[in-house]
Amino acid sequence: MRIDHLELENFKNYEHLELDFVPGINLFVGSNGSGKTSILEAVNIAVAGFFGSRESKMQRVIAFDEIRIAGGQKVSSATVRAYSEIVNGEWSRTIRRDTRANDVKHLRAVIEYGKHIFECFETDDNKTIAPLIVYYSTQRLFKDAKITEKQKYDAEAGRRNGYLQCLKEDAIKGVLNDWLGKAVIRRATKHIKEIKSTDKVLENVEQAIRQCLIHFLDLPHDFSLKIYQEPDFDNELFINYDDEHNLPLSNYSDGFRNIIYLIIDMVWRASQLNPWLNLTDLSAQINGVVTIDEVDLHLHPKWQAKVISFLQQLLPNVQFFITTHSPTIVANFHERQDSEEEKIDTLYMLADNSVRRISSSFYGQDINSILDNPMDAAPRAKKVLDLLKEFDAIAGNPDSQDADYERLLQIAAELNDILPGTDEAIIKVNEIAERVRNSQ
Known part of the structure; x- marks a missing residue:
């Protein structure tokens, strides 16, 4: 699509x-x-x-x-x-x-x-790639959809689950938390019973979370990632990626949760739609249309710098429509x-x-x-911009008089009260002001 x-x-x-x-x-x-x-x-x-x-x-x-x-x-x-x-x-x-x-x-x-x-979708062995279609509004972190019984995740619905509430402005974090927690428990139970089984959807979601944390937090590729439900916290979903970060997902910052839920949601949907593909094949083969309003929502500038490149890496053949400030x-x-x-x-x-x-x-x-x-x-406060503009006009005018240079030194003093000494503009201002003093 x-x-x-x-x-x-x-x-x-x-x-x-x-x-x-x-x-x-x-x-x-x-x-x-x-x-x-x-x-x-x-x-x-x-x-x-x-x-x-x-x-x-x-x-x-x-x-x-x-x-x-x-x-x-x-x-x-x-x-x-x-x-x-x-x-x-x-x-x-x-x-x-x-x-x-x-x-x-x-x-x-x-x-x-x-x-x-x-x-x-009606034939189990049909492996036609289904496109990813989903909208992420500015409400995605704080407004969850009121999902009726007919709209909840349903294993019997099969691949259709990938389109659950996909064009609504509300998120489905509750569905994702419930599914992920149950999938982790189901895998652990099968492991205890020595039942060999692979849940590709779960593996894809975990791998995407791992890639996300490596990309945004510069973690080593072999870091230990644990995702589990904690009975002592009302079965809240925990994400643990080092000794200092073993918390319920709800306890992480808005920016962290925003990007993690975005990645979980996209990969979960894409994997539900095409459940036979591992993440590498999914990334290479799936197309679709994804709309994201204000992709920078709650993100620190360090993470803002990385978010587009991660989307390009994760889903290179999906068409994105993204807004930003x-x-x-x-x-x-x-x-x-x-x-x-x-x-x-x-x-x-x-x-x-x-x-x-x-x-x-x-x-x-x-x-x-x-x-x-x-x-x-404007890259600076208007008052500072006006002072810098006036300063440059005096400094660049060969016909400036003594009274003008007195004003220049006055502006320099005002700017030094506002800006730190390490600011590039104030360094330049002070160099010019010093030359003016020495010439008087």
Whole structure:
């Protein structure tokens, strides 16, 4: 599954928008309210056609409140249209203001594609790769889905479990905790009984957690990882990776839990959908569409610098739609190319209800320069910037008079009260101020 082209008509804040996407990481940068999440929601609506009418509980339709407002009222309709080479066709969904109903008659191409995948689930020995489809909203860490009995993990549902609540904004951490705890106990019980058995889904999840901790914490490759339920803590799930970190998962920081649950969820879903594959084969073979709103959520800048590269490594053939406010992520976003030097990953800048694809790379650039461009944010407090600007104007003016130089020294004193002596700007200011003093 992949979205190659997206077209929006009167969807949320977009009157008309057309976008071409790359097959890897599509990274969106823009200020609050610029429409980043709207694009992710539109992608979710487009990809939801995969589930067709038979899997209606997995659908994501256009909501009435997503019709654009113009002149104080909603326009007559809103449309999300998509094209995919993998699906081999175009499809669209439209909601009409008067009926509040979604028109689904133009979804045939994607419904047929999804129908073929779901039919493969009916035969145990059918090993057609099922695509990963999932949305991670900004609510993913703190808001768990209220899952009914019909929507809980069900071993009898087989591969379908990989699509459980996949396009909802709420997380399924409760499902994951319950499944992981039971899977670990089941494996331990079989080991005691000397029953030879392999749970590839569990092994893949554990291996992904291991890779995640190595990548983000720089742990040695042979570190000891233990995942278990602790009876003395109401069977809470524990993750132990060294002597100092043997805690319930709920006790770790928000940033740690955010990235761990993200990885567990993706690999668990991908493995449920394709349970015969080990993690290496899964990474190499699975495709799909994953949307992540604010991937930097709760992450320390050191982890922000590593998150995109880990996703590229873990699921290199999955198409990601990701938003961020972090210049650290932009500075560490290495855009891959295919054998024909076409971009696999790319950056988009959003402003004034428009989206611009950035042709140049910001990989490795100074974060302060990225704050200025493309993020259009000040790298320092306005007062400091104004003082530095005034200082540079005096220092660079060959016609400056004694009174100007007195002001320059006054500015230097103000800046020294604000900035530490190790700041690059204050070092330069003090060098110039010293030359001025010596010349007087």
